[in-house]
Amino acid sequence: MDKVMSNRLVAALYVLPALLLLLVLVYIPIVLTGYYGLMQWDGIGAMTFIGLDNYARLLQDGTFWQSANHTFLLALFSALSLIGYLMIALVLSGKIKGANLFRKIYLIPMLLSSVAIAQLWLKIYHPSNGVLNTFLEAIGFSNPPAWLAEPSLVLYALFVPILWQYAGFYILIYYAALKNIPESLVEAARIDGASPWQIAFRIKLPLITEVIKVTVVLAVVGSLKYFDLIYVMTNGGPNGSSEVMASYMYRQAFRSFDFGYGSAVGFFLLLICLLVTWLLRKATASKDTIQYS
DSSP: OHHHHHHHHHHHHHHHHHHHHHIIIIIHHHHHHHHHTTEEOOSSSOOEEOTTHHHHHHHTOHHHHHHHHHHHHHHHHHHHHHHHHHHHHHHHHSSOTTHHHHHHHHHGGGGSOHHHHHHHHHHHTOTTTOHHHHHHHHTTOSSOOOTTTOTTTHHHHHHHHHHHHHHHHHHHHHHHHHHTSOHHHHHHHHHTTOOHHHHIIIIIHHHTHHHHHHHHHHHHHHHHTOOHHHHHHTTTOSTTTTOOHHHHHHIIIIISOOHHHHHHHHHHHHHHHHHHHHHHHHHTOOOSOOOOO
């Protein structure tokens, strides 16, 4: 009994630093954010308790719901982009010439910071001497758009660098999962006369279903709290056309100095992330047994 208690104590001591770090960096800030959301506070002076007024204001805030719509649109595009990443990983996992080179190329965006990526794409999207508009003019478009200044285009223009930034991450995950499939299964399918498409969609993909489910959760929830690249490239403009929930929270707290309302937006965003995560986990929950024909 003493030995068991001693082992438990040692295990607890090993875990304690991580728990303390998690408590200080995650759980205490969450509690404080919820607390500040009940206050009227400019971040400097005294706080005034106003109860749920900030949340009532949030529910009636058209700009917030516009930013929420943009956020969910980004989440949808992120989830759909996984199909493309998966197709690329399927190709790279096959025996094709130059697969190692392509895999390294796709990983390059992961090595760059979001600020560096934002600066790169600002140059690409520059209306007068950007690479994209210069190319469009060269092939006959006389008046290409100002991509980051057009309210109807800016959001979709931002989706491109965001999806490009994380392409290598998801391709690497899918590639590793596909390479972990026993080669004997693939060879047996080839001997039985299965085509490459049949091998991909009836053998490989079913075997990495759990990995695909995890990436869907990561992509969607990560998109809900996305901030940095949008902040650097457009700061939510023009006129809120590229505002997302995280950038709106930042603007309210650190630009308008309405920390109480900004905290309410942040706490509401946390609740949305938890709800979406729960719904995705329920929707993708594994059945007891899955039969493949």
